[in-house]
Amino acid sequence: MKSSVEKVFLDYMHDNGLSMTPQRKLIVETFLETEGHFSAETLWSIVRERVSDVGQATVYRTLKILVDSGLADCFDLGDGVSLYEHAYGHEHHDHLVCMQCGAKVEIFDQTIENRQEEVAGRFGFELTRHRMYLFGLCPKCQKEKA
Amino acid sequence: MKSSVEKVFLDYMHDNGLSMTPQRKLIVETFLETEGHFSAETLWSIVRERVSDVGQATVYRTLKILVDSGLADCFDLGDGVSLYEHAYGHEHHDHLVCMQCGAKVEIFDQTIENRQEEVAGRFGFELTRHRMYLFGLCPKCQKEKA
DNA sequence: CATTTAATTGCAATTGGTTTTCAGTATCGC
DNA sequence: GCGATACTGAAAACCAATTGCAATTAAATG
Ligand SMILES: [Zn+2]
Ligand SMILES: [Zn+2]
Ligand SMILES: [Zn+2]
Ligand SMILES: [Zn+2]
Numbered sequence: 417m418k419s420s421v422e423k424v425f426l427d428y429m430h431d432n433g434l435s436m437t438p439q440r441k442l443i444v445e446t447f448l449e450t451e452g453h454f455s456a457e458t459l460w461s462i463v464r465e466r467v468s469d470v471g472q473a474t475v476y477r478t479l480k481i482l483v484d485s486g487l488a489d490c491f492d493l494g495d496g497v498s499l500y501e502h503a504y505g506h507e508h509h510d511h512l513v514c515m516q517c518g519a520k521v522e523i524f525d526q527t528i529e530n531r532q533e534e535v536a537g538r539f540g541f542e543l544t545r546h547r548m549y550l551f552g553l554c555p556k557c558q559k560e561k562a
Numbered sequence: 563m564k565s566s567v568e569k570v571f572l573d574y575m576h577d578n579g580l581s582m583t584p585q586r587k588l589i590v591e592t593f594l595e596t597e598g599h600f601s602a603e604t605l606w607s608i609v610r611e612r613v614s615d616v617g618q619a620t621v622y623r624t625l626k627i628l629v630d631s632g633l634a635d636c637f638d639l640g641d642g643v644s645l646y647e648h649a650y651g652h653e654h655h656d657h658l659v660c661m662q663c664g665a666k667v668e669i670f671d672q673t674i675e676n677r678q679e680e681v682a683g684r685f686g687f688e689l690t691r692h693r694m695y696l697f698g699l700c701p702k703c704q705k706e707k708a
Numbered sequence: 709c710a711t712t713t714a715a716t717t718g719c720a721a722t723t724g725g726t727t728t729t730c731a732g733t734a735t736c737g738c
Numbered sequence: 739g740c741g742a743t744a745c746t747g748a749a750a751a752c753c754a755a756t757t758g759c760a761a762t763t764a765a766a767t768g
Contacts (some may be wrong), residue, residue, distance in 0.1 A: 419579050428639060437735070474747075552687040552690045619717085619755090619757085643754070
């Protein structure tokens with residue numbers, strides 16, 4: 417039985433005249449099995465543990481498809497490295513990041529989300545999306561510092 | 563009479579063993595006279611209208627000093643280009659950006675700021691800073707689209 | 709003011725993540 | 739199968755930003 421995610425991906429592929437290839441299959445499977453927030457480089461290294469001759473460009477190209485199809489979300493914390501995470505079946509969330517150890521906590525606050533809409537509306541803007549990153553020290557790194 | 567901003571800058575320079583040079587003076591003055599949100603490249607082009615042989619690297623290096631001294635704030639909207647704006651005497655604010663025309667509105671909402679602290683606290687984090695960008699369509703671009 | 713030392717400059721080369729080019733190869737609808 | 743189209747890996751290109759370097763300049767000291 418085909419999972420729901422796979423169906424969404426295959427439909428997107430078909431609807432856009434894209435072909436399924438062994439490389440894409442491998443990359444998509446690896447992406448879906450990898451939890452958390454990771455870079456293209458990291459995904460590439462995991463993929464290569466399985467099949468060694470997958471090109472880096474193919475990983476980037478497939479990640480683009482994953483984002484476009486709604487399976488992946490891409491964001492960057494301001495250091496020039498794009499991070500990817502699962503988007504299908506995952507509700508919207510923002511991130512709380514430890515500047516010391518890099519730990520990332522997924523956060524969501526309906527009050528903030530509502531206020532964002534309201535503030536945008538105050539200026540006549542129609543809001544499409546937003547990004548919010550909170551940076552600080554996680555409990556563990558606070559202790560280590562003290 | 564020396565302005566307060568200039569004093570802060572010169573003090574920072576002196577306290578860190580940095581020298582004042584004609585190039586730095588020009589770049590800082592140009593920065594202070596330029597309002598809004600602009601890239602290093604843009605600032606460089608304005609600087610070169612005044613003195614043609616200022617190096618690009620010097621602009622980047624001086625912008626770094628401006629950020630470190632608290633005169634400038636640097637952020638990027640996710641497209642890989644750093645934008646700079648005045649920070650001295652400017653209260654913290656976030657940005658509302660039109661994805662069509664690039665218009666940027668400075669926003670501030672105390673409720674959001676409070677909630678950010680609260681959410682971080684919920685996970686034991688000590689919050690240091692945050693970035694929030696709201697993307698959408700400004701009133702003008704909405705009309706043009708309809 | 710001259711001297712000395714450390715900082716700064718412009719240029720060009722380099723970096724690092726990401727994208728593009730290209731010639732060969734594989735996929736898909738028929 | 740077959741042909742049109744899409745995909746691949748490798749390498750080159752991109753591009754904002756940084757860095758190495760030799761020449762120049764600021765500024766602290768006497
Ligand atoms: Zn949110
Ligand atoms: Zn996440
Ligand atoms: Zn804010
Ligand atoms: Zn601003």
